[in-house]
Amino acid sequence: MYPRAPRLLWWLPTGAVGLFCIVPFVALAARAIGPDWPARALGTPALRQVWWFTTWQAAASTALALAVALPVTWALARHRVPGGRALTAWLTVPFFLPSVVVGAAFLALLPRTMHGTAPAILLAHAWCNLAVVVRIVGPRWASLDPRLGEAAATLGARPVAVARTVTAPLLAPAVASAAAVVFVLCFTSYGVVRVLGGASRMTVESEIVLRAVLLDDLPAAVSLAAMQFAVVGAAVLWWTARGTRATTRPVVRTSQHGARGDRTAATAAVVATAWLVVALPLAAIALRSVRIDGRLSLAGWRAIGGAADAVWASLANAALAAPLATAMGLAAAACASYGSRRWRGVEAVALAPVAISSVTIGLGIVVAWSSRPFDFRSAPWIVPVAHAVVALPIVVRTLVPVMRAIPSRLAEAAATLGAAPWRSWRTVHLPLLARPLAAAAALSVAVSIGEFGATSILGRRSGETLPVLIQRSLSRPGDIVQARAWALATLLVAVGAAAVAVADGRRR
Amino acid sequence: MRAFPVRSAAALAIPLVLLAGACGSGDPGTITIVAHDSFTPSEGIFDAFTDRTGLRVEVVRAGDAGQVVTAAGLTPGNPVGDVLWGADTTLLSRAIDDGIFEPYESPNLAAMPPDVVATVPGREATPVDTGxxxxxxxxxxxxxxxxxxxxxxxxxxxxxxxxxxxxxxxxxxxxxxxxxxxxxxxxxxxxxxxxxxxxxxxxxxxxxxxxxxxxxxxxxxxxxxxxxxxxxxxxxxxxxxxxxxxxxxxxxxxxxxxxxxQVEYAGILRGTDQPDGARLLIDFLTGPEFQADLPLTQFVHPVRRDVALPDAFVRWAAxxxxxxxxxxxxxxxxxxxxxxxxxxxxxx
CATH class of the missing domain: 3.40.190.10 (Periplasmic binding protein-like II)
Structure with missing residues (x-):
């Protein structure tokens, strides 16, 4: 469609991922590991147990997230739901909460018998990743032409048959895309597993941190990280290749008007449940901010001095990271969707950050970018740039399914009418991409506001962000200090939800 | 057509060089402390140091104590700052073995318990607090x-x-x-x-x-x-x-x-281009004024024996x-x- 686009744009995502992800990882690997790394990563029964636990909990968490999120995705995408935009922002809140807050909220919510169990981990993982499913599958679902289903119904198909034979195949690429992202996020999850799984449940990521930081065994840590990169990278590539094949029949409703059904009892029930599911752990957080020893107390809120600076620091990071991530993601998605086959590699590169353990990225940046004039270790821009690179895979997976589904006829028609490529893209493709772009921007805001892993090891000269402040407050004794942590977490929920709503923008 | 990759490469390189230039220069009037996230001295505590020496103090926080020492150990001799705060007993040997510190014998050691001072016979780092x-x-x-x-x-x-x-x-x-x-x-x-x-x-x-x-x-x-x-x-x-x-x-x-x-230590990072200022800062961190600030801001005991403790510590801290x-x-x-x-x- 736009054959020149990849040549113009490939360098943006490739350069950023290359400089801040691949080069650091390779520099660290070259320094720390030898040819025996696969054995070091898989060699003992205890390590194989860690790999097995990491894999099955990620798979089960993904299944649970899909089961909970698909009904509300359907309700939001196919119906006019009052407050639908607010609900979409609300569903994104769990995604940006720092894992220490998520963990503590679930500890407060779940009965003690569930502390330190696998179901606790699965519930929290599913809760955190609802937004990924809703925002990746939603735009595709909303763009399906309802006349297809109506035609099938006219020919006598029952609703279940319509869903199975018409809707499901058309949604499959987006669902696969969302599932891949959720699976990888749960696979590399660190804090939630640690807090909720108890001391005895280690994931690959927690083994990497343990070895790199506490045991001073960098070779073992980087061996594990290399194996994680190989395994997760292969899974993501295989998955996206499947998605590509499945999108070869682009069926898109190009008119954006009047196709959504009205509210029914089923959608109302689904929407109400979704509000509630997100609200329960958040209510536990808010409640702890105003309760000390079972009594109402605002002491925690009175003690949040200094939080304004942290709010500002968090928003400033997000304001830099989100546009950068969205622009890089759009460029990568354009290469993958508009270019010939050989440009598909750009998408693979843009997905790489999701497969690289975040503590390894942080350590790798310290190794690779430490000599002047390229000493970036505590440069003021390194944190937002790292946030953007971490968010990039999610942006790409949000955009690609929709971009691939836009029929080439549209651009060809515009070209026939004499529109230059840029103009035809701006007038034909860009409006169709408005929703997924907003979703991508909102998810990158969420990533930036909640990100804690890759960037905590990079030197921060600027003000501390809210998650850092919350973490520190949670790790000190005293009732007011604890209540203050929960007040800050409540503030993070409010600020984050507002920032996400702004990034979502005005839709139509 | 051929020109595109060149232009792209230039587009990539130019901002990089600009960014590098923006951060590469160390300010000779500023001493940088690399610390863990729990380093939270009172606001304005370094004003006295600036008044006395003309040097400003900047704090760079980089994760927990383990992360700070791990990161410093990756580039010994090429530090991100001038002074590191927060290697504790469990991390000290590793920090010394990795060669991240430059030895310094502060005159303030005389005000500390001898058994604590004895934990760093090579003086690679200076005790700052105990917990x-x-x-x-x-x-x-x-x-x-x-x-x-x-x-x-x-x-x-x-x-x-x-x-x-x-x-x-x-x-x-x-x-x-x-x-x-x-x-x-x-x-x-x-x-x-x-x-x-x-x-x-x-x-x-x-x-x-x-x-x-x-x-x-x-x-x-x-x-x-x-x-x-x-x-x-x-x-x-x-x-x-x-x-x-x-x-x-x-x-x-x-x-x-x-x-x-647990003893917590601060040390001069080897490779600093301001060793004199770094020494002055170590003396300030182990001086009576900064030490007296530690209990109520970081809930540790000062390492100096001559610092009066706040009442709450005297009454309830063991x-x-x-x-x-x-x-x-x-x-x-x-x-x-x-x-x-x-x-x-x-x-x-």
Whole structure:
């Protein structure tokens, strides 16, 4: 469609991922590991147990997230739901909460018998990743032409048959895309597993941190990280290749008007449940901010001095990271969707950050970018740039399914009418991409506001962000200090939800 | 057509060079402290230093203490700042072995306890504060049942204390590690048998201090079920200072015989281009003014003996006369083996 686009744009995502992800990882690997790394990563029964636990909990968490999120995705995408935009922002809140807050909220919510169990981990993982499913599958679902289903119904198909034979195949690429992202996020999850799984449940990521930081065994840590990169990278590539094949029949409703059904009892029930599911752990957080020893107390809120600076620091990071991530993601998605086959590699590169353990990225940046004039270790821009690179895979997976589904006829028609490529893209493709772009921007805001892993090891000269402040407050004794942590977490929920709503923008 | 890759490469290179230029120059009038996220001195505390020396102080925070030392160890001789704050006893040997410090003998060492000064015979780093990790218990829980609270390690394994103790994992928590190392120092080769008894006595291990103290422990705001927890000697004064409504007595207390001392160190980073300013800053960090700021901002004890403690510390913080002291070299040499053995014993 736009054959020149990849040549113009490939360098943006490739350069950023290359400089801040691949080069650091390779520099660290070259320094720390030898040819025996696969054995070091898989060699003992205890390590194989860690790999097995990491894999099955990620798979089960993904299944649970899909089961909970698909009904509300359907309700939001196919119906006019009052407050639908607010609900979409609300569903994104769990995604940006720092894992220490998520963990503590679930500890407060779940009965003690569930502390330190696998179901606790699965519930929290599913809760955190609802937004990924809703925002990746939603735009595709909303763009399906309802006349297809109506035609099938006219020919006598029952609703279940319509869903199975018409809707499901058309949604499959987006669902696969969302599932891949959720699976990888749960696979590399660190804090939630640690807090909720108890001391005895280690994931690959927690083994990497343990070895790199506490045991001073960098070779073992980087061996594990290399194996994680190989395994997760292969899974993501295989998955996206499947998605590509499945999108070869682009069926898109190009008119954006009047196709959504009205509210029914089923959608109302689904929407109400979704509000509630997100609200329960958040209510536990808010409640702890105003309760000390079972009594109402605002002491925690009175003690949040200094939080304004942290709010500002968090928003400033997000304001830099989100546009950068969205622009890089759009460029990568354009290469993958508009270019010939050989440009598909750009998408693979843009997905790489999701497969690289975040503590390894942080350590790798310290190794690779430490000599002047390229000493970036505590440069003021390194944190937002790292946030953007971490968010990039999610942006790409949000955009690609929709971009691939836009029929080439549209651009060809515009070209026939004499529109230059840029103009035809701006007038034909860009409006169709408005929703997924907003979703991508909102998810990158969420990533930036909640990100804690890759960037905590990079030197921060600027003000501390809210998650850092919350973490520190949670790790000190005293009732007011604890209540203050929960007040800050409540503030993070409010600020984050507002920032996400702004990034979502005005839709139509 | 051919020109595109060139233009792209230029587009990539130009901002990079600009960015590099923006951050590459070290400001000769500023001394940079690289510290962990818990380094929270009072606002404006460095103004006095600036008045005296004309040097400004900038703080760069980079994760927890382990992360800060790990990152510094990757580029010894090419530091991100001039002074590092926060290598503790469990990290000191590694920091010295990695060669990140430049030795300096501060005149302030004379004001510190000799046994603490003796922990760094090569003067690679300077002690700045001490913190004790101890068994804390809920006074009200034991008073309401009319039973004796624990006083020693041995008590914790007593059947009377069944299902009462919660500890953070030494794999993921710094106080958890200090407690384990304390039991190893106390029991020697018998430490494995001791932990086996703790386990048989209903020990609960959780991931971190936050879960142990604020969720499972009964004496904190979390109001959990277990009245004995591993925490700090300074936790009781925090429970008084940050209580709402205010209380007259601490709700928790410390079993002083179980206290393990952690020393925290600051050091001049080798390769600094401002060694003179860095030395002045080490002297300031170990001077009376900064030391007096430590208790209420970071809940540690100043390392100087001549600094008056705040009232809350005098009344409620435990100051064990003879805490367990750790041998940094032994810790460094055996940490991995001990943790592996502990994992087999307690978690599997």
């Amino acid at each position: 004790e990790v101890c068994i804390n218990y809920d006074i009200g829980w034991f008073a309401s049942r009319g039973t004796e609270p624990p006083a020693t390690f041995e008590d914790l394994a007593d059947p009377r204390m069944r299902d009462l103790l919660v500890v953070p994992s030494p794999l993921t928590s710094s106080p958890g590690l200090a407690f384990l190392l304390g039991t190893i120092a106390e029991f020697g080769d018998g430490w494995e048998a001791y932990w086996q008894r703790l386990r048989d006595n209903g020990l609960l291990v959780v991931d971190g201090w936050t879960e142990a103290y604020t969720v499972e422990f009964s004496g904190s705001s979390g109001a959990g079920p277990r009245p004995i927890v591993v925490s700090y000697a300074t936790s009781p004064p925090a429970e008084v200072l940050f209580a709402d409504p205010p209380v007259d007595e601490a709700p928790t207390a410390v079993a002083t015989a179980t206290c393990t001392q 100051r064990p006369a003879d805490p367990i002291r750790l041998d940094a070299d032994a810790v460094s040499a055996n940490r991995s083996a001990w943790l592996e053995r502990w994992t087999d014993l307690v978690l599997r």
